Amino acid sequence: MRIVVASKPTSAGRAGAVGERVAARLAALGHDVRHIAAADYRGQLEQSRFAMTTADALVVVGGDGMVHLGVNIVGGTSKRLVIVPAGSGNDFAASLGIRSAEQAMDGLEAALAASPERFDLVRIEHPDGVELAAGVVSVGFDADVTVRSNRFTRVPRALRYRAAIAATLLRPRHRTFRMRFDGGEERSWRTLIAAIANNGTFGGGVPIAPSASLHDGRLTAVLADEVSYPRFLLTLAKVLRGRHEADRRLHVRDCESVEIASDDPVTVCADGEMVGRLPVRCTAMPGALQVLRAP
Numbered sequence: 196m197r198i199v200v201a202s203k204p205t206s207a208g209r210a211g212a213v214g215e216r217v218a219a220r221l222a223a224l225g226h227d228v229r230h231i232a233a234a235d236y237r238g239q240l241e242q243s244r245f246a247m248t249t250a251d252a253l254v255v256v257g258g259d260g261m262v263h264l265g266v267n268i269v270g271g272t273s274k275r276l277v278i279v280p281a282g283s284g285n286d287f288a289a290s291l292g293i294r295s296a297e298q299a300m301d302g303l304e305a306a307l308a309a310s311p312e313r314f315d316l317v318r319i320e321h322p323d324g325v326e327l328a329a330g331v332v333s334v335g336f337d338a339d340v341t342v343r344s345n346r347f348t349r350v351p352r353a354l355r356y357r358a359a360i361a362a363t364l365l366r367p368r369h370r371t372f373r374m375r376f377d378g379g380e381e382r383s384w385r386t387l388i389a390a391i392a393n394n395g396t397f398g399g400g401v402p403i404a405p406s407a408s409l410h411d412g413r414l415t416a417v418l419a420d421e422v423s424y425p426r427f428l429l430t431l432a433k434v435l436r437g438r439h440e441a442d443r444r445l446h447v448r449d450c451e452s453v454e455i456a457s458d459d460p461v462t463v464c465a466d467g468e469m470v471g472r473l474p475v476r477c478t479a480m481p482g483a484l485q486v487l488r489a490p
Contacts, residue, residue, distance in 0.1 A: 196307060200230040201243040201264065202256035202281070213281045213296050214256040217303070221254070224304055236264065236468070244268050251275065252307065252487060256296070258282015259397070262329050263466035266484055270316050270327040275485045277306055283352035284399040284467055287329045290409060291488055302489025309490055313482035314409045317393045320478075321463060321471030328465035329484065331397040331404070332477050334455055335370065335389035335419075336431075339363050340398070341464040356398040364428070369421055370461060372473075375454040376416070387427055388419035388434070388445070391453055391477045397467070402437030406447065412481035413449045420444045452478045 198221055202214025218230035229246050233239035247253055247268055254277040255265040265276045279299040280288035291314075293299050299306075317328040333341065344359035371385045390397075392404035392415040407415040419430055422444055433439035440447050456474035463471045 196252060197227045197250040198229075198252050198254060198307075199243055199246045199250045200228060200254045200256065201239060201261065202230070202232045203234075203236075203239060203261055213279060213300075217254060217256055217279055217300060220300060220303060224307075226307075236260070240264055240267065247274060252277060254279060256281050258284045259286055259330060259466045260284075260468050262287045263468050266316055266327045266329045269484070271480065271483045273485070275311050275487045277303070277487045283355060284397070286396045286398070286400065287394055287466070289400070290394050290396070291486065293488060299489075305489040306487045309487055311485035311487055314484045314486055315393055315412060316480040316483040317391065317414060317465070318478045318480050319463065319465060319470060320476040322474070323471050326465065326470045327480070327483075328393065328470070330392070330394040330466045332391040332393075332463065332465045332475075333389070333397075334372070334457075334461050334463055334473065334475075336363060336367055336387045337390050337397070337403070338462055338464040339368065341467055342462055342469060344467075345469065353399075356401075360398075360431075364431075367424070367427060370457055370459050372461075373456045374416075374418075376448065376450045377452055381454075384418055385421045386419050387422070388417065388430070389455070390417045391415070391455075392417060393479070401435060403434060404447065405437050405440060411449075412479050413451055414453065414477060414479050416446075416448045416450060416453055418446045418448075420446070452476065 200218045221228045252275040255261040256279045281296045319326045340359045344355045375381045392407040395407045404415040454476045461473040
């Protein structure tokens, strides 16, 4: 089998080394392997995409950002994805039962021999193009946290997301969004929390949408009402513990598509990466990702 291994040397300080081990193990199993470890996301995406034109499977080594890169290469195609979690946030891998890089490496041979499993993706149309996502698309407080966490380069990666939450709490910002679900009537929503989930968790295990499914062909929107600062802190505490879906100030809605716009400049984040700006249209892509994993 022709396999591309993509790893990011700076991810959690060890993904590059893990990528080398993965590539060596695959080569020892008799596969034709090319290992790509570009220093920046754009270079990694371009080089890996080009290499995949003649390959059968893509192995991504890293966190959710590398999964994001992988789905934007093989999503919606007949190519297969293998995930070796080696980042600070491994939410998508965890949802598949892949808990560690060692577990994934031990199961490489079985994974490559297994039948592919299909999982849903999110298609994100924004002013600068189209991007795919595996986990959660965020435009509210959670997006502000993602933007800030990417700037916290001096904070250990394992602590970066939680540190960014604490810093963003100092100045949370309500925004007014115009939203349309499944082509219905447009509604204005002023909120701090606005996320469109395909996977149930993000940010290294924050259960933003416990009821979300990777198999139902639908997205799960999570939106909070405008609340006072003390009430927001209580709501956020519930979100962090996954106990927010019963809160009457927080609304959870399943949909196949959602359009989001705002008069404010808003960054759109997905899978822990900054992907664009509003307005966006997010659409469920049922079964668009083929994953290989050990039984």
